[in-house]
Amino acid sequence: MFILSGIPVSPGIAIGHAYILAHALGEIEPYSIPKNKVTHEIKRFNNSVRNLHLELVHLKNELKKNKMIEYGSFIDIQLSILKDPKISEDPKKIIKDTLTNAEWALKIQMDEIISKFNKINNTYIKERKNDVYQVCENLIKYLIGHQSHKVSNDRNQIIVAHDISPSDALKFKNSNNLAFITDIGGTTSHTAILAKSINIPSVVGTQNAKQLINHDDLLIVDGGHGCILVNPPNNVIEEYKIKQNLYEIESKKLLSLQNIPSRTIDKTAINLFVNIEDTNNLSPVIENNTEGVGLFRTEFIFMDQHKMLDENEQFVIYKNLTKSLPNKTLIIRTLDSGGDKIIEHMPHTNQNPALGLRAIRFCLAEPDVFITQIKALLRAAYYGNIQILIPMLSSTNELRQVKLLIQRAKDILSSERKKYNPKTLIGGMIEVPAAAIDIDSFANELDFLSIGTNDLIQYTLAVDRTDDAVSHLYDSSHPALLKLIKGVIDSGTKAGIEVSLCGEMAGDPRLTKLLIGLGLRNFSMHPSSLLKVKKMILESNASKLKYKANKILRSHQKLEIDNLINNLND
Amino acid sequence: MIKKDLIIKNQLGLHARASNKLATLSSKFKSNVEIIYNDEKVDAKNMMDILLLSIGLHDTFTLKIEGSDEKKAFESIAKLVDNFFGEGK
Structure with a gap:
């Protein structure tokens, strides 16, 4: 037996055989x-x-x-x-x-x-x-054990790969895999997001798991601690079977929180939303009594289909969402392609994709793609509470262009005599530091704000979250970041609009109390985090937390900030 | 030992399928079968070696066969070449 370690991204214990995934040559x-x-x-x-x-x-x-x-x-x-x-x-x-x-x-x-x-x-x-x-x-x-004619969804297996690309990830969504292990990646990589969304244990950033693990090796994956036991002896397997049971009991306890209203001890309502990537599994939105969908990443439906969908195809998807989730808020983000999510038929940006032609920049460069999606969304908004979220805004100039295009989409829909909701709310994703710093000008022009912390951290700290050499610098409680978040929340409150947070931070129970203290009232996250976050909310006292959070904002030392956050949670 | 020149008559020359047929046929004999072309000598039982010689229409190559069944081997191979490798042209 030997043990490998990596970054724990999705908790739980899996015991099964390795399936090495490779792009061969x-x-x-x-x-x-x-x-x-x-x-x-x-x-x-x-x-x-x-x-x-x-x-x-x-x-x-x-x-x-x-x-x-x-x-x-x-x-x-x-x-x-x-x-x-x-x-x-x-x-x-x-x-x-x-x-x-x-x-x-x-x-x-x-x-x-x-x-x-x-x-x-x-x-x-x-x-x-x-x-x-x-x-x-x-x-x-x-x-390397990847046989072309064998589909990877047969028996219970643990996927071991160098990395799982977003489109690979889609293939695994509906298969019976027990766990994922990858060589690279961090807490916000797509493997992590996938693993959380289907609620299976995963360890990423192991450096060389794919090299050291052989096809069919017996593995124990401890997703909560980030360790992998390769070919363990029987007594260890038995021990982990017990741990597996305990974990399941703990999960069941959390389940009892599903129907309790999400509010703090001092009766402040905290709204919980779910992040989704497709419309296949919407039951957590209803089962957990959430307010709805806080972030629908639409690029994944395009990746799934391997093509751009036309207006009607998109309209049907969005309209069905309103039918599946009646009376829920549905915040749908427009195409956020580029960066690490590249749709096959779109031109690839080279060199520095995170800073390249992606998200709203891509949409403004390809207005036809954008208008098609906006038209579909406006039409679907006629049938339910759909709100449109624009990703990666960096200047008010861009925002004006966006508004012009939305107006054009409305004009076209009117001339085509199609039913649509002209009052559909338009929100902006705040994930570029420029927007977070000059937030008032955005807050005055938008109907709601959504803080995308994954990118906001990456851009503020200049850290590529997928680069192992610097990923340790990716720090979600960095003082600069906390100040930006606080600024956005305050600005939104002043402008009288809703502010939500939909990055990984929203689903991290360690940060729940801090965010409540900073004034956040809308959290959107992976369904698997909902109950853990809710547990923290139920223990919170919003007015006391506000005071404590202000103290944290005044601190500049990482160690001190970490201690203060731990104090909040004790 | 038999050493004789042969001329390629089929239009496509010793392309993949023809090379494959030649290698498969050569492999059936115990004798060593070699092809000499442009100062290069390759084992006629290895398809890729033949293919990489890139012998085209009207090219002449030398067949060198040595072994107990060399006569029969030569006759069979010469027949395959003369019959356009079964490709008709």
């Missing part, structure tokens, strides 16, 4: 193997060759049965490439000579073969390098 890395493991490594390589051979023969027979024999000859070519000693023998020499892993040996060999193909002038022959590539890629999939 793009992801492989060299590592050296000890001399006494060479035979083992070669055996691994031979197995992958044998498995791929069987797969190809099987495929060929299937094609024959289905009378698709013309594809059969392509398979013959791949079988022949596989049989060629350049593929089936030479990598073994590389393993032996350089003491490297089988994947890397194969990659070295493949690169060499492909460079030979590249030198050939005959384009017809040159094209065959794709067959070589495919054969090698499939071998690597076998080597």
